[in-house]
Amino acid sequence: MGSTCHNIAKAYGWWLILKALPKRSAEAAAEIAISMVNLAKDDPRRVIHSIKVGLALTLVSLFYYFQPLYDDFGVSAMWAVVTVVVVFEFSVGATLGKGLNRAMATLLAGVLGLGAYRLASLCGKIGEPLLIASFVFLQAAVSTFMRFFPNIKARYDYGFLIFMLTFCIVSITGYRQNEIWELAHKRLSTIVIGGFASLLVSIFVYPVWAGEDLHNLVALNVEKLGSFLEGFGIAYFNIPDELAKDDKSFLRGYRSVLNSKNIEEALANFARWEPAHGQYRFGHPWKKYLEVGALIRQCAYRIDALNGYLVPDIQATVETSEEIREACVKMSLESGAVLKELASALRAMTQSPTSVDARLASSKAAAKSLKLPLLGSASWEDVELVKVIPLATVASLLMDTVDCTEKIAAAFHDLASQAHFKKIEHSPLSDKSQTAFQTASENQISSSRDDCPHAVILLGEITPVTNTVNGDSIEALSGQHV
Amino acid sequence: MGSTCHNIAKAYGWWLILKALPKRSAEAAAEIAISMVNLAKDDPRRVIHSIKVGLALTLVSLFYYFQPLYDDFGVSAMWAVVTVVVVFEFSVGATLGKGLNRAMATLLAGVLGLGAYRLASLCGKIGEPLLIASFVFLQAAVSTFMRFFPNIKARYDYGFLIFMLTFCIVSITGYRQNEIWELAHKRLSTIVIGGFASLLVSIFVYPVWAGEDLHNLVALNVEKLGSFLEGFGIAYFNIPDELAKDDKSFLRGYRSVLNSKNIEEALANFARWEPAHGQYRFGHPWKKYLEVGALIRQCAYRIDALNGYLVPDIQATVETSEEIREACVKMSLESGAVLKELASALRAMTQSPTSVDARLASSKAAAKSLKLPLLGSASWEDVELVKVIPLATVASLLMDTVDCTEKIAAAFHDLASQAHFKKIEHSPLSDKSQTAFQTASENQISSSRDDCPHAVILLGEITPVTNTVNGDSIEALSGQHV
Numbered sequence: 035m036g037s038t039c040h041n042i043a044k045a046y047g048w049w050l051i052l053k054a055l056p057k058r059s060a061e062a063a064a065e066i067a068i069s070m071v072n073l074a075k076d077d078p079r080r081v082i083h084s085i086k087v088g089l090a091l092t093l094v095s096l097f098y099y100f101q102p103l104y105d106d107f108g109v110s111a112m113w114a115v116v117t118v119v120v121v122f123e124f125s126v127g128a129t130l131g132k133g134l135n136r137a138m139a140t141l142l143a144g145v146l147g148l149g150a151y152r153l154a155s156l157c158g159k160i161g162e163p164l165l166i167a168s169f170v171f172l173q174a175a176v177s178t179f180m181r182f183f184p185n186i187k188a189r190y191d192y193g194f195l196i197f198m199l200t201f202c203i204v205s206i207t208g209y210r211q212n213e214i215w216e217l218a219h220k221r222l223s224t225i226v227i228g229g230f231a232s233l234l235v236s237i238f239v240y241p242v243w244a245g246e247d248l249h250n251l252v253a254l255n256v257e258k259l260g261s262f263l264e265g266f267g268i269a270y271f272n273i274p275d276e277l278a279k280d281d282k283s284f285l286r287g288y289r290s291v292l293n294s295k296n297i298e299e300a301l302a303n304f305a306r307w308e309p310a311h312g313q314y315r316f317g318h319p320w321k322k323y324l325e326v327g328a329l330i331r332q333c334a335y336r337i338d339a340l341n342g343y344l345v346p347d348i349q350a351t352v353e354t355s356e357e358i359r360e361a362c363v364k365m366s367l368e369s370g371a372v373l374k375e376l377a378s379a380l381r382a383m384t385q386s387p388t389s390v391d392a393r394l395a396s397s398k399a400a401a402k403s404l405k406l407p408l409l410g411s412a413s414w415e416d417v418e419l420v421k422v423i424p425l426a427t428v429a430s431l432l433m434d435t436v437d438c439t440e441k442i443a444a445a446f447h448d449l450a451s452q453a454h455f456k457k458i459e460h461s462p463l464s465d466k467s468q469t470a471f472q473t474a475s476e477n478q479i480s481s482s483r484d485d486c487p488h489a490v491i492l493l494g495e496i497t498p499v500t501n502t503v504n505g506d507s508i509e510a511l512s513g514q515h516v
Numbered sequence: 517m518g519s520t521c522h523n524i525a526k527a528y529g530w531w532l533i534l535k536a537l538p539k540r541s542a543e544a545a546a547e548i549a550i551s552m553v554n555l556a557k558d559d560p561r562r563v564i565h566s567i568k569v570g571l572a573l574t575l576v577s578l579f580y581y582f583q584p585l586y587d588d589f590g591v592s593a594m595w596a597v598v599t600v601v602v603v604f605e606f607s608v609g610a611t612l613g614k615g616l617n618r619a620m621a622t623l624l625a626g627v628l629g630l631g632a633y634r635l636a637s638l639c640g641k642i643g644e645p646l647l648i649a650s651f652v653f654l655q656a657a658v659s660t661f662m663r664f665f666p667n668i669k670a671r672y673d674y675g676f677l678i679f680m681l682t683f684c685i686v687s688i689t690g691y692r693q694n695e696i697w698e699l700a701h702k703r704l705s706t707i708v709i710g711g712f713a714s715l716l717v718s719i720f721v722y723p724v725w726a727g728e729d730l731h732n733l734v735a736l737n738v739e740k741l742g743s744f745l746e747g748f749g750i751a752y753f754n755i756p757d758e759l760a761k762d763d764k765s766f767l768r769g770y771r772s773v774l775n776s777k778n779i780e781e782a783l784a785n786f787a788r789w790e791p792a793h794g795q796y797r798f799g800h801p802w803k804k805y806l807e808v809g810a811l812i813r814q815c816a817y818r819i820d821a822l823n824g825y826l827v828p829d830i831q832a833t834v835e836t837s838e839e840i841r842e843a844c845v846k847m848s849l850e851s852g853a854v855l856k857e858l859a860s861a862l863r864a865m866t867q868s869p870t871s872v873d874a875r876l877a878s879s880k881a882a883a884k885s886l887k888l889p890l891l892g893s894a895s896w897e898d899v900e901l902v903k904v905i906p907l908a909t910v911a912s913l914l915m916d917t918v919d920c921t922e923k924i925a926a927a928f929h930d931l932a933s934q935a936h937f938k939k940i941e942h943s944p945l946s947d948k949s950q951t952a953f954q955t956a957s958e959n960q961i962s963s964s965r966d967d968c969p970h971a972v973i974l975l976g977e978i979t980p981v982t983n984t985v986n987g988d989s990i991e992a993l994s995g996q997h998v
Contacts, residue, residue, distance in 0.1 A: 088657035119681040175570035199601040335817040427912035
C-alpha cells in the first residue's frame with residue numbers, strides 16, 4: 035500500500051516536471067531572446083557584422099554555383115570558404131591584418147615547401163621521407179618558438195601559424211602527389227579570392243575601423259574619469275544638489291577603465307594595418323593613444339582609491355572640513371572639467387581649448403591653497419582628529435589626480451600636434467563661456483560657505499558638456515578582438 | 517668638376533654603407549640570437565613546447581609515409597596536419613578545449629550540413645542552389661552573432677568558427693560531389709586523429725597545465741604585493757637597513773599585478789577543460805582564484821597610489837613623524853608578512869597558518885593605534901603641517917591595504933576550504949616561530965625609537981620566506997593564451 039502511494043507520488047512528481055517543461059523551456063527561450071536583443075541594442079554594429087559575414091560567405095559560394103569557375107578551381111574552392119570564415123573579423127584592420135598574414139605566409143611557405151620537396155627528392159627513396167620529416171620538425175619548432183616573441187605575437191602570430199600549416203601541407207603532399215605546383219597555385223589563388231571578398235565586404239559595407247574605435251574608447255575613458263571627478267566633490271561633501279541625478283552610475287563608470295590595457299593594445303595593433311580613412315591619415319600616431327591610455331589608467335587607480343572614501347561612515351561631515359572643502363571641491367570640479375573638455379576636443383579632433391590651461395592653473399592653485407588652511411588653521415584641536423585622516427587622504431589623492439590630469443593634458447597636446455588636429459580659433463564665444471565658467475566657478479566656491487544649494491545650481495550650469503556614455507558597448511565590442 | 521666631386525663623394529658614401537653592411541647584419545643577428553636566448557631562459561618550457569609541436573606534426577605526417585594509412589584517407593590526411601597546427605596550444609587545457617570544440621563542431625555541422633543538402637536537393641534544379649545559399653547565409657549570420665555573447669566567446673568561440681566552416685563546406689560540396697558522406701566521415705576522423713596526436717603529446721611530454729599556471733600566478737601576485745608592503749615602510753621612512761638590498765626592484769614588482777585580469781581569466785577558462793592532475797582534483801574551484809585575483813588587484817591599486825609617495829621630496833623625514841612611523845611600519849610589515857604567508861600556503865596547498873590571524877590582528881591593532889597618537893598629539897602645531905598631508909595619506913592608504921589584506925585572507929580561506937587544502941598541524945615549531953616573530957616584531961617596533969639599524973637586523977630575521985620571483989616569465993608565457 036505504502037509502495038503504491040510512493041509510486042503514485044513519484045509519478046505525480048514526474049507529471050509536474052513534465053507539465054512545467056514547456057513553460058520552463060519557453061522561459062529559457064524568452065531569456066535567450068532578451069539577451070540577444072540587449073546584445074544587439076548595445077551595439078547595432080554586431081548585427082550588421084553578422085549579416086556582412088553571411089554576405090561574404092554567400093559571395094564566395096558562387097565559385098560552386100557557376101560551372102566555369104568550378105572547373106578552374108575544383109575542390110580547392112573550399113579554401114576560399116575557409117579563408118572567409120577565418121579571416122573576416124569585426125574591424126577592417128583586423129581583417130586586413132589577418133588576410134595579409136595569411137596570403138604572405140601562404141606564398142612564402144609555398145615556395146619554401148616546394149624547395150624542401152625538390153631538395154628531398156634528390157636524396158633517394160630512403161633519404162626523401164627522412165629529410166622531409168626533419169624539415170617539417172625543424173620549421174615547426176622554429177616557427178612555434180618565434181611566436182613567443184611579444185612583437186611577433188602582437189602582429190604576425192597568425193602568419194606564423196599559416197606558414198607552419200602551408201609548409202607542412204606543400205612539402206608532405208609533394209611526397210605523394212606530383213601536382214604540387216598546381217596545389218600551391220590553387221591554394222594561393224583561392225586564398226587571395228577569399229581574402230579579397232572579405233576585405234571588400236568589410237570595407238565597403240558599413241565599415242568598422244579599429245582606429246576609430248580606439249580613438250572613441252580613449253575619449254570615452256577620459257570622459258568617464260572627468261564625470262567621476264566632477265561628481266566626486268559634491269558626493270563626498272554631501273553638498274545638497276538640486277540638479278543632482280539620483281542615478282550615481284557616473285561614479286562607477288571609471289571601473290571599466292582599470293582593465294582597458296589589453297583592449298587598447300589590440301585596437302592599436304589593428305589600427306596600424308588600416309589605410310587612411312575619414313579624418314585619420316596614413317601614419318596616424320596610434321601608439322600615442324596607448325601613452326595617453328596608460329596615463330588615464332594611472333589616474334583611474336587614484337580614483338579607485340578615492341572611491342573607497344565614498345562610504346557614509348568615513349565620509350567627511352560638512353562641519354568639520356569647512357576650509358578644506360572649498361579647495362577639494364574646486365580641485366575635483368576643475369580637473370573633472372579639464373578631462374571632459376579634453377574628451378570633447380579629442381572627439382572633435384581639435385587642439386585642446388585654451389580654457390584647459392586656465393582650469394589646470396585654477397586646480398593647481400586650489401591644490402596649493404589647500405596647504406594654507408591646514409597650516410594656518412587654529413581649529414585643529416577642536417576637531418576630532420580621527421576624522422581628519424580620511425579627509426587629508428582625499429585631499430592628497432585629489433592633488434595626485436590634479437597631477438595626473440596635467441600629465442594627461444600634456445600627452446593629449448603631444449598627440450594633437452603629432453596627429454595634426456585642427457587648431458580652434460580664439461572665438462569670442464569660447465572666451466565668453468570661459469569667463470562665464472570662471473565667474474560661476476568662483477561664485478560657487480565663495481558662496482558655498484553660505485548656501486550650498488545655490489552654489490550647486492550654478493554648478494549645474496557650468497558643466498553643460500554631457501556626452502552620452504556608452505562604455506560597456508564599446509568595451510564588449512572591442513573585447514572580441516582580444 | 518664640382519659634379520665629379522659630388523659623384524665621388526656619393527660613391528664613397530655608398531661604399532661605406534656596403535662595407536658596414538656585413539658588420540651591421542652580424543650585429544642584428546647577434547641581437548636576435550641574444551633575445552632568443554633570453555626568451556628561452558625566461559621560461560624553458562617555451563623550448564620544450566616548440567619541440568613538442570614539431571614532434572606532433574612529424575607523428576601526423578606518418579599518415580603520408582605509410583602506404584596503408586594513406587590509402588585509407590588520401591588527401592584528407594591533410595586535415596590531420598591542419599588540426600595539429602591549429603589545435604596544439606601551450607597548455608593542456610587550451611589544447612583540450614580547442615580540440616573538443618573542433619571535434620564537436622565538426623560533428624554537429626557535418627550532420628546539419630548534410631541535412632541541409634538533402635533538404636535542398638528535394639527542391640529541384642533552381643531551388644537547390646537558392647536554398648543552400650540561404651542556409652549558408654542564415655547559419656553564418658546566426659553563428660557570428662552568437663560569438664558576441666561573452667560566455668560563448670570565452671569558451672566556445674573556436675567551436676562556432678569551425679561549425680560555420682564545416683557547415684559551409686559540407687553543404688556546398690554536397691551540391692557538387694556525391695561523395696558527401698565520405699567527405700564528412702573522412703574529415704571527422706582525420707580531425708579526431710590530429711586532435712588525439714596533439715593531446716597525447718601535450719599531456720604525456722612535459723605537460724603544461726593552465727590550472728597550475730593560474731595557481732602559481734595568483735600565489736606570485738600575492739607574494740609581489742607582500743614584498744612591496746614589507747619593503748615599503750622601511751623605504752618610506754628611510755630607516756637605515758644594514759641588510760637592505762641595493763636592488764629596489766621588489767618595489768616595482770607589483771606593477772604586473774595591475775593588468776593581470778585578462779591572463780587570469782584566460783587561464784581559468786583553460787583550466788576548466790583540464791582533467792584532474794597532480795594535486796588538482798576534478799572540479800577544483802578555479803573561479804575562486806578569479807575572486808582572489810580581483811581582490812589582489814584592488815590592493816595593487818592602493819599600492820600604486822602608495823608608490824607615488826616614495827619620491828624623496830615628499831617622503832616623510834623620520835623626525836616629524838615619530839609617533840605615526842611605528843604604526844605605519846608595523847602595518848606595512850605585518851600585512852606584507854600576512855600576504856607572503858598566504859602565498860606560501862597557497863604554493864604548499866595548505867590552509868592558512870594560524871600566524872596569519874595573529875598578524876592580521878596585530879596590523880589592525882596598529883591601524884587602530886594610529887588614531888591615538890593623532891588624537892592625543894600635542895606636537896601638531898610644532899610640525900610643519902604641509903608635511904603631514906602626505907604622511908596622513910600614506911597612513912590612510914596603509915589602513916586600506918590592511919583592509920584589503922583581510923579580505924584577501926578571507927577569500928583565501930574560502931578557496932582553501934573549497935579546494936580541500938590540507939590543514940597544517942599546530943606544530944610546536946610553528947608556535948615557536950610565531951612567538952619568535954611576535955617578540956622580534958615587538959622589539960623592532962619598540963626599539964625603532966632608539967636604534968633603527970638594530971631593529972632592521974631583527975626585521976631581516978623575521979622574514980625568512982623568500983621565494984624566487986619569476987613573474988615576467990609567467991606573465992609572458994600566459995600572455996600567449998589571450
